[in-house]
Amino acid sequence: MYDIDNKYGLKIMKQIFRKMHLMELTVISTTKQTIKAQKRYLITAILCICLIHIIGEIIPSFAKTENNGITLFKQEKYLLAVSTLSKELITHPADPDINYFMGRSLLAINRVDKAIIYLKEATKLSQDIPDYYFWLGVGYWANMEFENEKESYLKALKIEPDHLTANLYLGHNYMDRNKWKAALSQYDRVLDIDPYVPEALYNRALVFRYLKEKKNEKKAWLFYLNKYNYGKWALRATEALNGYGDFSYRIYLLGPRKIVAPAIEFEQGGSILKPNSMPVFQHLFKKIGNNTDYLIHVIAYVKGNHNIAKSRAIAIKAQILEAFPTIEASSVMVSWFDISEKIIANGQTYYLTESIDVISVKK
Amino acid sequence: MNVHYKITILSVSILLVLAIIIGQGTANADQKKMVISAVETARRQGISEEIISNILAYSLDGKNNKSHSIHLLSILIRVSEAGIPLNPFDDKINEGFGKQIQPEKIEKSLNKLFDNYVFVRDMLDKAYNNSWVYSEKDILALVESMDYGLPRNELRLLFEWAPAISPEMLSTAATNKALLRQISIDDKLIDSIIYTGLSNQSLTPRWLLFFKVVVAAEKKGISSTKIANAAKDVLTQKGDVGKILEKLGFTSRDVRHGPHIDSPPSANGHSP
Numbered sequence: 001m002y003d004i005d006n007k008y009g010l011k012i013m014k015q016i017f018r019k020m021h022l023m024e025l026t027v028i029s030t031t032k033q034t035i036k037a038q039k040r041y042l043i044t045a046i047l048c049i050c051l052i053h054i055i056g057e058i059i060p061s062f063a064k065t066e067n068n069g070i071t072l073f074k075q076e077k078y079l080l081a082v083s084t085l086s087k088e089l090i091t092h093p094a095d096p097d098i099n100y101f102m103g104r105s106l107l108a109i110n111r112v113d114k115a116i117i118y119l120k121e122a123t124k125l126s127q128d129i130p131d132y133y134f135w136l137g138v139g140y141w142a143n144m145e146f147e148n149e150k151e152s153y154l155k156a157l158k159i160e161p162d163h164l165t166a167n168l169y170l171g172h173n174y175m176d177r178n179k180w181k182a183a184l185s186q187y188d189r190v191l192d193i194d195p196y197v198p199e200a201l202y203n204r205a206l207v208f209r210y211l212k213e214k215k216n217e218k219k220a221w222l223f224y225l226n227k228y229n230y231g232k233w234a235l236r237a238t239e240a241l242n243g244y245g246d247f248s249y250r251i252y253l254l255g256p257r258k259i260v261a262p263a264i265e266f267e268q269g270g271s272i273l274k275p276n277s278m279p280v281f282q283h284l285f286k287k288i289g290n291n292t293d294y295l296i297h298v299i300a301y302v303k304g305n306h307n308i309a310k311s312r313a314i315a316i317k318a319q320i321l322e323a324f325p326t327i328e329a330s331s332v333m334v335s336w337f338d339i340s341e342k343i344i345a346n347g348q349t350y351y352l353t354e355s356i357d358v359i360s361v362k363k
Numbered sequence: 364m365n366v367h368y369k370i371t372i373l374s375v376s377i378l379l380v381l382a383i384i385i386g387q388g389t390a391n392a393d394q395k396k397m398v399i400s401a402v403e404t405a406r407r408q409g410i411s412e413e414i415i416s417n418i419l420a421y422s423l424d425g426k427n428n429k430s431h432s433i434h435l436l437s438i439l440i441r442v443s444e445a446g447i448p449l450n451p452f453d454d455k456i457n458e459g460f461g462k463q464i465q466p467e468k469i470e471k472s473l474n475k476l477f478d479n480y481v482f483v484r485d486m487l488d489k490a491y492n493n494s495w496v497y498s499e500k501d502i503l504a505l506v507e508s509m510d511y512g513l514p515r516n517e518l519r520l521l522f523e524w525a526p527a528i529s530p531e532m533l534s535t536a537a538t539n540k541a542l543l544r545q546i547s548i549d550d551k552l553i554d555s556i557i558y559t560g561l562s563n564q565s566l567t568p569r570w571l572l573f574f575k576v577v578v579a580a581e582k583k584g585i586s587s588t589k590i591a592n593a594a595k596d597v598l599t600q601k602g603d604v605g606k607i608l609e610k611l612g613f614t615s616r617d618v619r620h621g622p623h624i625d626s627p628p629s630a631n632g633h634s635p
Contacts (some may be wrong), residue, residue, distance in 0.1 A: 076619070108619045110569065110603060134621075141616050142605060144575035165621050172614035178583055197624055203614065 073101045073108075081105040096126035104135055112142040123155075130156035134166045141169070149173055164193050168200055180207050198224070202233050205240070218244050225249045225260065229283075234260040243346030247355070252284055254360040255294055259284055264316065264356040271311035273319065281316075281323050284358060296320065296332045296360045301341040303353040309336035316356060331363075401436040408443040410436075414453050421460050431466035438473045447480055448499060451506075479506045482515065490525035497530035504534035511541035524561050535566045542574040546581075552591040556598070565601040576607050585611055 069085030072078075085102040092098050103118035119136040126132065137152030150173045156166035171186030184207045190200040205220035221241045228234055229249065238249045238260045252259045261283050265274040285296075298320070300313035313334035320332055340351035398419075405415055418435050435456065442452050452473055459469035483505045487497050509518065521537055528536075536557050543553045556573075560566030573594065580590045593610040597603075609615050617623070 078619075110618075112569075138616050138618055138621070142618050144572045144579065146579060164624065168622050169616060172616070176579070176583070176608075176613045194624065197622070199614075199622055 069105075070097065070101045073105050076108075078105045078108040082109065082111075094125055096122045096129070096132070099125060100129075100132055100135070103139065107135070107139050107142060110142075112139060115139045116143060128159055130160040130163045130166060132156075133159070134163065134169070137166070137169060141173070146173060146177065162193050164190060164197070167193065168197060171200065171203065175203060175207065178210070180211050183207050184211075196227060198228050198233070201227060202237065205237065209240070214244065218246055222246075222248065229260045229262070239345070242343070242350075243348070245345070245348070245350050247343070247350070247352060250357075252358050254284060254358070255362060264358070266312055266315075266354070269308065271308060271315045273315065278319075281319055285320065285324055285327075292326070292328065292331065293362055294331065294360045295363050296327070296358065298332065298334045299341075299357045299359070300334070300336040301352065301355045301357075302336075302338060303340045304338055306336065306338040309338055312336070312356065316358075397433050398436075401433045401440070404440050405436050405443075408440050410439050410443055410449060411453075414439065414449065414456070417457065417460065431470070434470050435466070435473070438470065438477065442477055445477075445481065447477070447484075451480075451503060452476060476506065479509045483509070483518075486518070486522050487525075487530060490522045491530065492526070494526040495530055501530040501534045505537050508534070508537035508541040511538070511545060513537055513541040513544075521557075528561055528564060528566075531568060532561065532564065532566050535568055535570055536561055538571055539566070539573055543577065546574055546577060548577065548587050548591075552587055556591055556594050559595040559598045563598055563601060565598045567603075569604045572604050573607075576604060576611075579608075579613070580611050583611075583613075 069081050069088050072081035072084055082102065082105045085098055085105060088095070088098050089102060099118045100122035103115045103120075103122060106112075106115035106118060116136065116139040119132065119139050122129075122132045123136055133152045133156035137149045137156065140146070140149035140152055150170065153166045153170040153173065156163050157170070160166075167186055167190045171183045171190060174180075174183035174186060184204065187200040187204045187207065190197050191204070201220070201224040205217055205224055208214075208217035208220055218241060221237045224237050225234060225241070235251060235258055238251050241247075241249055242251075247263055249260055250263050252261060261280045262276065264277045264280055266272060266277075267274060298313050298316045300309045300316070302309040302312065313336045317329075317332045317334050321327060321329060340353045341355040341357065343350045343352060402415055402419070406412075415436070418432050421432070439449060439452060442449055455473055455476060456469060458464075459466075459472070480502065483502050487502065487505075491497060505518065509515070517540065518537060521533060521540070524536075525533060539560075540553055540557055543556075544550070557566070560570065576594075577587070577590055581587065590607070590611065593607045596610060597606045600606075605615075
């Protein structure tokens, strides 16, 4: 890296001397011109020195980043990072960062026992960096040393009480050991710092389940689904919620996918969709909206009112066609019933007096 | 009793005491000679001065008499003559000295280690017949599984999997079997897990941590049958031992990036 620096430096110096020489030749004629030229010469020289300095700073750092182990780690080239960092450790054995990234790289490729050695070393070399302790904790977890894992997170939190990930994984550690109250307080702490951490929101609901606090559990599932209504966890949260007879979120079968969305609702006694149900269609059909291979079935249930059930089914069809102009009218089938919808959830049968179900199948 | 008779008895007694003293001195001298000879042989066999001086120092402390030193040295000489690395034996001696264990017990455990080592080495030679290169680590792991209580006949049964599986996997299987038995897992369950691991060739060294998973899961109230089923599923899919935790409803950790803070939970996230 210094070679590159010197090469550039020499080039620039040669240019400066050439310029200075030319200047010298031109400034001899008059004294006024000489003073002006001297000024110019001085300014140019200062500028060039600054330039050399900047290049000297930039070029080595470019050279450094190209083959640097830490950069390779950041590029997720873990194997390469391990081999590069091990070379760097020969010359810098007491560099905490190199030890830390060596540990992280080894952990990423599942060489856990070795990873722990380097992460531990990093914490010894620099005792005030919470991330070092946090990742040592993760290493311990991978090595199934759960007590050591906990201790490491606690050390990270001693340095930085608001360390989000250490708080979160400490909660996980408590949860895995059935320490529900401790886990709950950790997750609450996490959500105080950042109210959108999905793992904390989800696990909080689970903790309430283990504590048999049904009301709080339901609230926590709803809270989770209000923020994250997609993915595997959303499905589980909806199943849990439906299992308690709460159908404010439902799982819709659309082609090969199970999609979670809030229940479609109408204004009392009519066929006008509630404003919060409008975006549901966008959410439901965004994946298959432009795919003409699917048939959409809309089923409306209104116990004891055939007409409202019918008008609601038709209103939804209109809503779908308006939202997705590429869907043909013939692809949306409607049916309506003046009875309650029967749903079996968690082994129990529930009857919904007013509801909408949407199913989509391949033509 | 006359004076003459008294003098005779006294003389005989003095002679007897002298004889005992001289005899003991000769015996001591003989033992000393034997120690010197054992030390010389040990040195010739390449046993390090550190080990030799450890043994001699222990005898000087009075915790170990000369005959024990000779016995310990002769075991080490035998180990060295058999071409077996001395480190594990040296470790055992140091451990025994450190814990103030009786020299007879140290000798017994060294002899057992020697026998088990030779047994395992012979089995590996026979089973692999140069088809795999096995390491010292593999031998020691197998010997250790015997230390944990795995009998020879069961180890022989495991060797029937060779040479299809690597010595490393074989030693992982043996250690797992011994450790799982120590934490009282049913033999049939252990065998079914080991069988799945060996037939799928998925019993990597990371599975040495499996017993820790079992301990953690049992503490959580999960039945051993459920644990075994999860383990078999993971082994069939050639997964890492950590996957069992996920299958059993433990929380997971992202060992590469850390928790997902700004994104929705991943598919690999926590399973309720």
